[in-house]
Amino acid sequence: DTAVSQTPKYLVTQMGNDKSIKCEQNLGHDTMYWYKQDSKKFLKIMFSYNNKELIINETVPNRFSPKSPDKAHLNLHINSLELGDSAVYFCASSQEPRTLYSPLHFGNGTRLTVT
Amino acid sequence: DAKTTQPPSMDCAEGRAANLPCNHSTISGNEYVYWYRQIHSQGPQYIIHGLKNNETNEMASLIITEDRKSSTLILPHATLRDTAVYYCIVRVTGNRDDKIIFGKGTRLHILP
Numbered sequence: 001d002t003a004v005s006q007t008p009k010y011l012v013t014q015m016g017n018d019k020s021i022k023c024e025q026n027l028g029h030d031t032m033y034w035y036k037q038d039s040k041k042f043l044k045i046m047f048s049y050n051n052k053e054l055i056i057n058e059t060v061p062n063r064f065s066p067k068s069p070d071k072a073h074l075n076l077h078i079n080s081l082e083l084g085d086s087a088v089y090f091c092a093s094s095q096e097p098r099t100l101y102s103p104l105h106f107g108n109g110t111r112l113t114v115t
Numbered sequence: 116d117a118k119t120t121q122p123p124s125m126d127c128a129e130g131r132a133a134n135l136p137c138n139h140s141t142i143s144g145n146e147y148v149y150w151y152r153q154i155h156s157q158g159p160q161y162i163i164h165g166l167k168n169n170e171t172n173e174m175a176s177l178i179i180t181e182d183r184k185s186s187t188l189i190l191p192h193a194t195l196r197d198t199a200v201y202y203c204i205v206r207v208t209g210n211r212d213d214k215i216i217f218g219k220g221t222r223l224h225i226l227p
Contacts (some may be wrong), residue, residue, distance in 0.1 A: 004158070005161040033215075035155025041200070050208070056214060090158050103149065104215060 003078050006091050006107040015079055021076045021110045023091030031055070032074035033104070034066060034089040038097055056064070060098055081114045088112070118142070119203045124222040133190040135221050136201030140184040145207050146166040148179060150188045151217070159202065159217070162188065198225045 003024045013019050025032060033056075034046040048056035049068045063079045078085060088109045095102035117181070120138040127133040139148065149164040163170055163177045170177045176189040190197055202220040205214050 035217075042219070043153075043202075045214050045216070058214075074167070103161030103164065104151070104159070106160070108156075108158050 004091055004093055004105050006089075006108040006110050008110060009108070009110050010113075012113045012115065015081055015083060017081050018079045019112070019115070020075075020078070021089055021112070023074050023076070023107060025091075025093040025105070026079060027093055027095075028072075029093035029095050029105070030071055031094050031096055032068065032071070033092040033094075034074065035092060036074050037088040037090060037104075037109070039087070047074075047076075051094075052089060067083055078112075081112075083114050086112055086114045118146075118205050118216070119218050119221070121201070121203055121218065121221045123219065124224065126224045126226055127190075127193045129195060129227050130192055131199065132226070133223060135188040135190075135201050135203075135223065136185065137188070138185045139203070139205045142183050142205050143207075146205045147176065147205060147207070148183075148186050148214075149204040150175070150177065151202045151204065152197075153220070154199040162201075167197040181184075193223075193225045195225050195227060197223065199223060 007022050031050045033048045035043050037043045046058050046060050047066045050070045051071050065077045068074045088111050090109045091107040092104045094104050147164050147166050150162040151159040153159045163175050163178045179186045200220040202217050202224050
């Protein structure tokens with residue numbers, strides 16, 4: 001009955017490869033997010049989608065491409081992986097803006113290591 | 116950038132109340148104060164939020180000063196499981212393009 005689930009939990013890959021991280025939420029939320037947490041533990045927003053529409057697109061290299069096939073899923077595809085992409089990537093969802101005061105619900109993260 | 120300032124770390128004895136301060140001196144009238152925590156190797160977890168009144172739920176209490184420039188999160192009886200990084204965030208609720216920005220947070224150590 002996991003609310004926000006991400007796969008895989010760990011991802012180890014070589015520079016230059018292309019990889020995807022999947023996220024699914026079963027909370028019926030309208031908005032989904034991707035956050036990146038680097039080695040210094042700073043948690044930074046990357047993207048948000050509301051009902052499959054891209055809302056927030058932070059200054060992220062265009063090697064990162066989010067895709068939302070439906071409002072319950074938000075996947076993150078990364079092309080030409082670089083060493084600096086190593087981080088923990090968190091997916092989150094919320095009921096906003098349909099419902100006010102809706103907190104973020106986070107998945108448990110995907111630890112990406114690029115070698 | 117985060118609009119809040121928190122001490123980088125705090126210690127609290129197990130069973131005592133943990134009081135975590137947050138400064139948000141530039142808060143706007145329509146911005147709420149939210150608290151999240153992140154336990155090691157997990158995603159952040161929502162704790163509580165408030166606008167100007169004090170709030171309490173099963174996890175914690177939130178005390179917001181009358182001028183709203185600062186707040187305190189209170190964990191009434193801290194346990195070892197409360198060891199985590201605690202984030203204080205201010206944001207406008209319901210604005211779909213509002214970025215929820217996490218600062219550096221406070222690393223709370225609960226001491227046995």
